[in-house]
Amino acid sequence: MASFLPTGKPLVYLITFTCSAGFLNFGYDQGVFAGSLVSHYYLTTFGPNPETPPDASVQGTTSALFDVGGAIGALTVLFIGALLGRRRTIQVGCVLVIVGAILQATSSTFGELIAGRLLSGMGVGIQTTTVPTYLAECTPAASRGAHMATEICIATLGLFLAQWINYSQADSDSKFAFAFPLAFQVIFTVITGLFCFVLPESPRWLVSKGRVEEAENVVIRLLGGGATPETPDVRRTMTEMIEAEELEAKAGAKSRVMQLFTSGPTQNARRVGLAVLVAVGQQATGVNAITYYVPTLLQTYLKVGRQASLLIGGFFSVTSFVFTLPTIVLIDKVGRITLFIIGCALQAICWIVIASLIATAPEGSSAFGGAIVAFIFIFFAAYSTCWLATSWGYGAEILPLNIRSDGLGFAGIWVWFFNFVIVEWTPTAIQNIGYKYYVILAVFNAAMIPVFYLYAPETKGKTLEEMDFYFASTFGGKADLEAVEKRYGAREGGGKEGDEKSSEKEVNEKSSEAEVEVRGG
Template identity: 30%
Template sequence: MAKSSPKQPFFGFRGGWLTFWITVACATDMTLFGYDQGVFSGVVVTQDFLKLHNLVGPTKTNLLATVTAIYDIGCFFGAVIAFTIGERLGRKKAILLGTVIMSIGTVIKVSSYSLQQMIVGRIVLGIGNGINTATAPIWQTETAQAKWRGKLVILEMAMNIAGFCLVNWINYGLSFVAGSVAWRFPLAFQFVFIFVLFATVPWLPESPRWLIAHGRVEEATDILACIEDKPTASPVVTAQLHEIQYSVNYEREHTIKWKDILLRRNKDTADTKTLRRLLLGANTQLMQQFGGINIMSYYMPTVLINSVGLTESMARLLSACNAVSYLIFSSAAVLLVERWGRRGLMLLSTAGQLLSFLVITILLRYAVDDKKEVLGSASIAFFFFYFISFGVGMLGVPWLYPTEVNSLPMRTKGAALATGTNWITNFIVVEITPIGIQNLGWRFWIVWTVTNALFLPVIYFFYPETANRKLEDMDAYFRENPSVIVIKDKDATMAKRPEKYVLQDQEDMQREEGIGSEKVLSAFNWGIHLAASQSITSQTTNPHEKRQPRGLTRPYEGNPTERDDYLRKYIEREKPPAAMPQDMPPRGGYEPVQYKRNLPAKGFRPGILLLGMGAVMSYGWYKLIGGMREANELGREKMWARINLIPLLQAEEDRDQVRRYLADQKREKELLGDNAKVYNSDRFVRPTFAVTPPPTTN
């Protein structure tokens, strides 16, 4: 009898394929998030939904706004749940719990026949979504290979916009359908994403970092080996295991309580400006929401109907077309995020939003007061340009910046504060938008013009750059007690890594004692990017002054001799590029090289070219929309002409028929009387058989 082979974990998937399926699950979660953000924009303009839930008329605007915005309150509580009990459940169980809650909320909404039922369904769905959106990105980054992490995070943001794009086209297609299916179907379509999550998450691996934090080291080692597609005894797997263990222990020993942060009781808090860094990260989410994005995401058709004067079908079509351009330009942001930096993209994006709202306000003001519909049509192009500007910068940077500006012990708390800020401000914006459009009209857009104008100097003067910097660089920067106004410091605003941090790294490496172990560590750090040397070394702000700790200051807790042994064995066995001493980098590392792109010496910069493409696309949409609107108006004129002309033609035909009838009656009467002897005259010969009258006598 043949011996059966042992059961393969994760259906035999390893390495890239295992990462692919984890990405499918996480990307599906973010797609569902984007779908949920856009689905209600089509529901709230469906007449069957409004009549069934008694939301018709201007007196119900406040209630309609609450029904829409209550979803964000559920998301806020879901995020709180994720950061409290989510750590005890694990990444997989937290996502499955959130998916179950979303399933319940979807069933309640799809079967809704009362306003109370719809409100409960929105809250329940929001709780599930809040848990999932707070957990899925963490699960993705903790299970992906280092070389893929950044790209996968960008992919998830793109999938979020893809879900938003998909639901806008579904809403447009269902605008031609009557009855409850026009709003029940898009709500029920969420089960497609829920099914994918239930079909993938249960059999995928748990986060190795979470397993190590809960003492399940052996299981974490097996999962790391599967992710890297290497044996469990591989030096790469062992090195990652030790790195995660060190990180977990460091976070436990340096955890800071919220009370200590607010009261500044902890020395580390004062040294590294923890409170300031938390506020900088959370404020990016506040600026994202008060920049006006969810006015458009939640109410785009409503805005186009009430503010611009479009029909429901045309408003849904333009919302769908806008989602396509939104997806394209948000994906293009990956080309600029490192080149222009976080500050540069936030400034560029906010300036574009300011310009969009300013022009929209002016055009709608004259369109309403002067009754010029062409100005309302022109404003549509700047609605498109707003989404392009937002997608280039303020879409992704507010999610990225809090993870970079906060220190390692405060990363989780910083993410929690930023996420909570996002949902609370999201609720405020969604709640006030319908009320503002109804009561203020075109003046409502002045509010968002002012907020974006205020955010520009805030970003310019107070936000330090985090691009191309290590976490230790940010700790060193804030430890130097920098000025609140960062524009005074060139190193704090440049997108390229400051030279002083590069020199500090070289000095740290030169101060390491033990030439042999230094070479091995340098080769290992250069070959497989283990940050051990940076974690255990020290640096000085001034080489001639006393040494100050920088970054992770605890020494390596294992046996250095054992560590050096397995590093040497790795070099001898695997033969990496730096295996031979003559092939190793020089002490202090190589000088940074600035590679030039193969671009013409003169020409447009990529950012200017991107904005130009956005302007051209916006103008193209404006011309297309104008032509479509003129065609629709001409079609409506022809339709009304036919409707009004048919009775006139029928009446004229009836009058002609009456005239012909009267003429026939008159003719018949004349024929019967034969007064003019027309048919009985002497011209006709008498028939021979006629009776001859008797002769007359004289």
């Protein structure tokens, strides 16, 4: 680790900034291609001939191939994440994004364009799977949600940049208007890749590789304030991580992949299922039915031209940024599950109203068109506050150390698969079933409310290792309870070195308290 780096909170903030730059790239890529789809160069170059633009299915496939790449990238993390560590894995993603962006920007054939979309998607898939893990493992439990929300808040600036750069080129019919927005993302991708050379590796990953002394040095730097190996917080953190590693090893699976689907003291399969639930839920909200097709939707319902659609679309990114800011404060106060549920309720209402307006709108009514767009803005605000940051951070918080990168990789496959489905189907669905498509999205949101209330535990204020305690004591059997009792006895032993064990009563009390948190937020 570079000796010139700050320590304590400044170092944590620097890690947050680097992770945010990585996620900024995700937000940028989510929005930039919406402008490409309505650019003169795209419409005259990638259709059957210069006079015939690509049809809706071609637009959907071209956009959605980015998500196919994202799924491949998430799958790749299953194989390289635990091997390379958090920083090196992020850097691999950066290289793929840069190559993909350059290939897209310089493309003159459909094959080159989709190859660039795939490579960029792979890179972003690797980044979005690994960056939340790295940040979660380097931030304190009390403010972990705020750091992860800050990361996503800055990521919304990527969407902001994409939409306003697209708007800046709205009057141009040149290839530059197509190429420059796609190539611009290279700047912050390089920033992320370079900072990863000097930042410390995740201490939890180091412990998982048996590099305990290195992990201790990182913990000392992250705590700052003159911390030493004998500082109580350093000893407590190291004890938690080492004991968590030992406890998770009791899962007994023969391979890392099999560990994803076993129970044992840490209830891996249950926790992977929750990570997948949030991954699927993120896409089931319908957010990418808007993000990818804002200009198209505006041209359809407000009958505005390309320039006006890009201008109005640019304000969606402003909405996203502004309404992500409250999450930084709310996420560690009201909790993740409460935000999920509130978001689903508001989003379902928005989709129902949008569907009703579309179904009853008189032909060419600007009033109805304006109302539709207004509720799209409200949806975007609700999603940005309640789901955007929360959904990307929850998986990293809920998974145990030994399978955290693999579990997020597996969950990431589902994120990108359903992203692909939404982006692929949206143009055709709007064309064929109209307002009924938005009714389906409303049903998805409403259905998630009881699921999250009943089955998803709260992670607010808990260390990543304490989640092992919660799952083992709540869902495990007697052997799991004894394993947790043994592990936590050392930490609860009133300052002794670990010979004393907490009683089963104390463990059950902790389980009951955890259950109250799950239901009460």
